[in-house]
Amino acid sequence: MxxxxxxxxxxxxxxxxxxxxxxxxxxxxxxxxxxxxxxxxxxxxxxxxxxxxxxxxxxxxxxxxxxxxxxxxxxxxxxxxxxxxxxxxxxxxxxxxxxxxxxxxxxxxxxxxxxxxxxxxxxxxxxxxxxxxxxxxxxxxxxxxxxxxxxxxxxxxxxxxxxxxxxxxxxxxxxxxxxxxxxxxxxxxxxxxxxxxxxxxxxxxxxxxxxxxxxxxxxxxxxxxxxxPYNRFDDAQLADWLKPRRPTSNKGDHGKLLIIGGDHGTAGAIRMTGEAALRAGAGLVRILTRSDNIVPILAARPELMVQELTPQVLDDNLEWADVVVVGPGLGQQKWGKQALHKVENFRKPMLWDADALNLLAINPDKRHNRLLTPHPGEAARLLNTSVAEIESDRLLSAQRLVKQYGGTVVLKGAGTVIASHEGSLGIVDAGNAGMASGGMGDVLSGIIGALLAQQLPLYEAASAGCVAHGVAADKIAARQGTRGMLATDLFSTLVRVVNPDVIDPDHD
Structure with a gap:
């Protein structure tokens, strides 16, 4: 099976x-x-x-x-x-x-x-x-x-x-x-x-x-x-979430997304998040990271804007951004902690992932403009419990996370659960075992961040992003199987998935 x-x-x-x-x-x-x-x-x-x-x-x-x-x-x-x-x-x-x-x-x-x-x-x-x-x-x-x-x-x-x-x-x-x-x-x-x-x-x-x-x-x-009371989300709903663009739209109409992370040795994580955001339709994507990551990221994807993360640069970019994604490759040292401390007060939509979640578990707070994307291990740390307890009731775990931290929560895994503080709850019916590889979460953060930048509300952006992520992986699995799938394999297929009004010539 x-x-x-x-x-x-x-x-x-x-x-x-x-x-x-x-x-x-x-x-x-x-x-x-x-x-x-x-x-x-x-x-x-x-x-x-x-x-x-x-x-x-x-x-x-x-x-x-x-x-x-x-x-x-x-x-x-x-x-x-x-x-x-x-x-x-x-x-x-x-x-x-x-x-x-x-x-x-x-x-x-x-x-x-x-x-x-x-x-x-x-x-x-x-x-x-x-x-x-x-x-x-x-x-x-x-x-x-x-x-x-x-x-x-x-x-x-x-x-x-x-x-x-x-x-x-x-x-x-x-x-x-x-x-x-x-x-x-x-x-x-x-x-x-x-x-x-x-x-x-x-x-x-x-x-x-x-x-x-x-x-x-x-x-x-x-x-x-x-x-x-619950919903099942799959590719049939993508066209409802992702409408065709106006012919006269410009890059400013599709959002300014700021992505923060990429400590020493993790340039790949932040680069994948950035490219995923571009592929999912964000108008402008700027990355703040370590200085030694700038050249490799620009060489890999020149459409990204990349700057060194310093306190002043961060302040300026928080003023510029419509949406913030923080956490991929952020680390848990002073550099990452200081950045997250400034991001905490951002009043527009933001997504926290990876080390931002681990730091949040240490200093918890509750914010309704925030979207959290934990895997079961991160969820266990956020709720001070075990992975087994999280997995024993994934719906309840997602609801507990929302109750404690506010906003919208994406509890990743087979049958990703999405819960919001307004009471909405859905299960994502897309994705496969090929996604059990490094970098998939970084790509998901970029996709959801891009949809937030395109003005989807938190719960809808999370739902559409998780479905697009899973459907792209399913199309790849149908062509080549699940073993050996890479996070970056999703990019070319993702472009087709987030344009559901376009007929796919491959019918895959």
């Missing part, structure tokens, strides 16, 4: 995302509003899953269905009955519980038995020749690691060569956070029902979800009238 595979079905995935805890209420209210029963919704879910599995694996003739003790298991019983009716040889294993099944799941179980189906114990021997496994063990209500018996089934399924189709969510993946506290199904594909859950997009999701599909079960119209 690859990230590129994850993105192959995104056109039909909604841009609205709902908290896991709201899903039962959402389902009940939709059913009531439309005059249908929850059992009818279960029938629709089972049919959608069966249809997808049959279309994806048309030659398969032997399926194994794994059913849990909740409504996820009920979906599995429906799939089993439909598959058997279609002439597929079905084996079904079900977990047992002292508690009765939910009403809808019990009805689905009875229908399976009435159709001549058989239920095997979870410790029974697996039949030979299984070609597809349907995962209906655990649903979106899971809050902790799967218990031992279920974990054994999950691990058996992962060892088996047959592809796994997960119903609603891979068993063991937490629907709200994308965390995997214990054993988790490694699905080839996942079909999620009604609403999109955040845990399918962030955390460990990309490792286990496979190709993501969505089916609203006929509730599309009703859902369209509801206001979801």
């Amino acid at each position: 690859t990230d590129h595979k994850m993105n192959t079905n995104r056109a039909s995935i909604p841009h609205t995302v709902w908290p896991a805890e709201s899903l039962p209420r959402l389902e009940r209210e939709a059913a009531d509003a439309l005059g249908i029963t929850l059992y009818e919704l279960m029938q629709r879910a089972g049919l959608a899953a069966f249809t997808l599995a049959r279309e994806t694996y048309p030659a398969s003739r032997r399926w194994l269905i794994l059913c849990g003790t909740g409504n996820n298991g009920g979906d599995g019983y429906v799939v089993a009955r439909l598959a058997q009716a279609a002439g597929i040889e079905v084996s079904l294993m079900a977990l047992e519980s002292e508690k009765p099944l939910p009403e809808e799941a019990q009805a689905a179980r009875d229908a399976w038995l009435d159709a001549g189906g058989t239920i095997h114990a979870p410790d029974a021997a697996w039949p030979e020749g299984i070609e597809v496994i349907i995962d209906g063990l655990l649903g979106t209500g899971l809050r902790s690691a799967a218990r031992e018996g279920i974990a054994a089934l999950i691990e058996h399924a992962n060892r088996h060569p047959a592809p796994v189709v997960a119903l609603d969510i891979p068993s063991g993946l937490l629907a709200q956070t994308g965390a995997t506290p214990g054993a988790v199904i490694n699905a080839a594909l996942t079909i999620t029902f009604i609403a999109l859950k955040p845990g399918l997009l962030t955390g460990k999701a990309r490792d286990v979800v496979g190709a993501l599909h969505h089916h609203a079960l006929g509730l599309e119209g009703w859902l369209a009238g509801q206001e979801a």
Whole structure:
């Protein structure tokens, strides 16, 4: 499974995302509003899953269905009955519980038995020749690691060569956070029902979800009238953020961006930030850095303006700039600290990254004109906690950062989370493992800084910048794969991405 595979079905995935805890209420209210029963919704879910599995694996003739003790298991019983009716040889294993099944799941179980189906114990021997496994063990209500018996089934399924189709969510993946506290199904594909859950997009999701599909079960119209608290961002929204330029516009119309950083030995970081800003459309980009970085940066990219960072030069340029980006290669010594101290009082939009974040963790403050772009390690320092704690709930971590530091926060990683002090929260559905290399964060800072300079508000600039960054990397991965991707590889592709009104002749 690859990230590129994850993105192959995104056109039909909604841009609205709902908290896991709201899903039962959402389902009940939709059913009531439309005059249908929850059992009818279960029938629709089972049919959608069966249809997808049959279309994806048309030659398969032997399926194994794994059913849990909740409504996820009920979906599995429906799939089993439909598959058997279609002439597929079905084996079904079900977990047992002292508690009765939910009403809808019990009805689905009875229908399976009435159709001549058989239920095997979870410790029974697996039949030979299984070609597809349907995962209906655990649903979106899971809050902790799967218990031992279920974990054994999950691990058996992962060892088996047959592809796994997960119903609603891979068993063991937490629907709200994308965390995997214990054993988790490694699905080839996942079909999620009604609403999109955040845990399918962030955390460990990309490792286990496979190709993501969505089916609203006929509730599309009703859902369209509801206001979801989260958003999914992808390339489909770039044209909304990045409008064509007026033919008579000039460089001054597209912003004056000041970038500060590049201590000894880090000229590359600040140069990448500067070029990324130019490639993302900033009108004028000026870099303040160490004197020995000036010639190399100008030689690499003469369109940049570069000066030595001194107190007076900094004061003058803070007056000149529309937007400031500070942190790439800044270091944590006196030189960087003094510069950051002056930048703190800048009243226009600013972005803090890298060592600016590490220094902020030492002397925290709260500002609403500031955008922070931490990776999980920097986020852990900012919140005085561990990386594991940050990654256990990325949405909550981003919200905590905003509460403490203000402004807008970009919590980077697979499924980047963006949160604002106004309460907006989105998950970026773009990017791939090739971006796990040095300099990618410097490039992102330049892109977002450029969009701020072009007068996008903090949250929109962060959202558009992260999507453009990820989409550029996805286009490169589609051409050459993920291993060996460099941050500077993004530049030529980025130009096309930030001009969504232009038809791409390569169609990549």
